[in-house]
Amino acid sequence: MDRMPRDLIGPDEYAARVTALRALLREGGHDAALVWARGGGSVDRYADLRYLTGYYPVFPTIRDLEGVWSDRGLAAALVTADEVVLFADEVGVDEAASGVTTWIGRHGSGDRTLVGDVVAALGERIGVRSLLLVATDAMSGKQARALAAEPAFSALAVADDNGIVEGLRLRKSxxxxxxxxxxxxxxxxxxxxxxxxxxxxxxxxxxxxxxxxxxxxxxxxxxxxxxxxxxxxxxxxxxxxxxxxxxxxxxxxxxxxxxxxxxxxxxxxxxxxxxxxxxxxxxxxxxxxxxxxxxxxxxxxxxxxxxxxxxxxxxxxxxxxxxxxxxxxxxxxxxxxxxxxxxxxxxxxxxxxxxxxxxxxxxxxxxxxxxxxxxxxxxxxxxxxxxxxxxxxxxxxxx
Incomplete structure (x- = not known):
């Protein structure tokens, strides 16, 4: 069987796609679109969470689909003085991690989001007044905007350090x-x-x-x-x-x-x-x-x-x-x-x-x-x- 050409799509078709996007932007009153891509292979940005809990969010990271799923393939952990709270896009996998004191999982359709679960958990922990964000490069832009818009989050003293756990990972056991x-x-x-x-x-x-x-x-x-x-x-x-x-x-x-x-x-x-x-x-x-x-x-x-x-x-x-x-x-x-x-x-x-x-x-x-x-x-x-x-x-x- 002959191989399908890898350059089957030509310059004219690519140009037509860009032209179509520009028309939609004009209709919406927008000057530009910033289109992101997350390249790489079949493994994701999981290292800090895996290092701390052994947990890996196995589902591919995909765009939210209202009424079907949200934050698929994304997870987080809240580490306090006496708790490790794990937020995941699945339920019933308590043996998939180590040292987790509380599991908060979502599955299927509904209004819950990872950010919503995190904010609710923070609100229940009145002793948490300052918060360090870690591995923010694994956070989606949608999550970052939603988190910043939450009054309960804005009331905290927030900083970020994307190297703090990576520093712990320098020396291997x-x-x-x-x-x-x-x-x-x-x-x-x-x-x-x-x-x-x-x-x-x-x-x-x-x-x-x-x-x-x-x-x-x-x-x-x-x-x-x-x-x-x-x-x-x-x-x-x-x-x-x-x-x-x-x-x-x-x-x-x-x-x-x-x-x-x-x-x-x-x-x-x-x-x-x-x-x-x-x-x-x-x-x-x-x-x-x-x-x-x-x-x-x-x-x-x-x-x-x-x-x-x-x-x-x-x-x-x-x-x-x-x-x-x-x-x-x-x-x-x-x-x-x-x-x-x-x-x-x-x-x-x-x-x-x-x-x-x-x-x-x-x-x-x-x-x-x-x-x-x-x-x-x-x-x-x-x-x-x-x-x-x-x-x-x-x-x-x-x-």
């Missing part, structure tokens, strides 16, 4: 590190399966399917398979979803993938590259060797007591020496923390964070040389003796 090792082992098996399928004449989508099968079979969730193939003919595809396609590999193509997902909520995030078929060109080799050398230089500087910015600069200096501006790279940090998300610490040259045993990080670099590029990434835990790969995923480049 032994159980967390075990989960992160399992996550990395799933990624290793997935990459082995995918790269084993790479050959001239194979399809890019089948390589991703081989990786996805492993992730699913091992009870993990695939977040993203960021695939980019630098074709030997010089062609490439854009950022339509999914970013892999039925493209057929030719000898000399350079395949790259940044694979991420979760096991029990804890992330893996590993990137590798390989040339399809024959030997790499000089530019392909240079891009790969710079990517790997940058990652390894950062990792070599990791040890308890080291300043994170010093380690980041070890990699950034290599990039500068090769004529690459680290601040204009594909990702302007040399990596990030890894846990219940892509999180602190961010591996930046100006970081003053002092590394401690128990921190888990992902060090990555994508480098471009000429018309090609390669990527490399390692997931590591800081131990008393230095940095240790959660799983020593092999280098596919040499094979």
């Amino acid at each position: 032994a159980a967390e590190i075990a989960l992160l090792r399992e996550a990395a082992s799933i990624a290793e098996e997935a990459l082995e399966a995918g790269f084993a399928a790479i050959r001239p004449g194979a399809r890019e989508a089948d390589v991703v399917a081989a990786m996805a099968e492993v992730v699913s079979r091992r009870e993990a969730v695939l977040a993203n398979a960021f695939v980019y193939t630098f074709q030997s003919t010089g062609g490439s595809e854009d950022n339509r979803l999914p970013i892999h396609s039925g493209r057929v590999f030719a000898e000399g193509d350079l395949f790259t993938v940044d694979l991420s997902g979760t096991y029990a909520g804890y992330f893996f995030d590993l990137a590798r590259s390989v040339v399809v078929g024959g030997a790499p060109t000089a530019d392909q080799t240079a891009s790969y060797e710079l990517a790997r050398a940058t990652v390894d230089a950062v990792v070599d500087a990791f040890r308890p007591g080291a300043v994170l910015g010093d380690a980041a600069r070890a990699g950034s200096d290599l990039l500068r020496a090769a004529g690459v501006d680290p601040e204009r790279a594909e990702f302007t940090a040399r990596g990030h923390g890894l846990g219940l998300g892509f999180e602190a610490p961010w591996i930046r040259d100006n970081s003053t964070l002092v590394l401690e045993a128990g921190m888990v990080v992902s060090v990555e670099q994508f480098c471009f040389v000429g018309d090609t590029g390669a990527t490399f990434e390692r997931n590591l835990v800081i131990t008393e003796d230095g940095a240790e790969d959660l799983v020593a995923v092999r280098d596919f480049w040499s094979s």
Whole structure:
């Protein structure tokens, strides 16, 4: 069966859609529309709530539909001196969380909303006079407006700190590190399966399917398979979803993938590259060797007591020496923390964070040389003796 073209919708149709929206705006007396998008994969912004309670709102976040549902896929917890009140879009799941003293759940049609439930709970707790908002990036704009309009909320002394729980998450427990090792082992098996399928004449989508099968079979969730193939003919595809396609590999193509997902909520995030078929060109080799050398230089500087910015600069200096501006790279940090998300610490040259045993990080670099590029990434835990790969995923480049 012939493949449906990915560019089936053309410029004229897109332009007509914008024209139609502009007409509606004029009819409503509006000057403009601000249209938001929440991109990403199949996991959401749950880390702080999961960290505190073990709870995950499993339903996809979708727009409210009057008389059917509200705030689907969104949840919150009120943590007081003596209570943890969990607000959810489902009922009867008391065993889905730990340490919760009160469940307040909604399901099905009705007038209740998450904000309404929160405000009612605050009103019943006269001892709560000041409130810190945490993880506000997980709040919808509709919720923010509704909360701000509530007199009971406006009467409180309100501040926000989106890093307070993330700071607690910096140092992982032994159980967390075990989960992160399992996550990395799933990624290793997935990459082995995918790269084993790479050959001239194979399809890019089948390589991703081989990786996805492993992730699913091992009870993990695939977040993203960021695939980019630098074709030997010089062609490439854009950022339509999914970013892999039925493209057929030719000898000399350079395949790259940044694979991420979760096991029990804890992330893996590993990137590798390989040339399809024959030997790499000089530019392909240079891009790969710079990517790997940058990652390894950062990792070599990791040890308890080291300043994170010093380690980041070890990699950034290599990039500068090769004529690459680290601040204009594909990702302007040399990596990030890894846990219940892509999180602190961010591996930046100006970081003053002092590394401690128990921190888990992902060090990555994508480098471009000429018309090609390669990527490399390692997931590591800081131990008393230095940095240790959660799983020593092999280098596919040499094979």
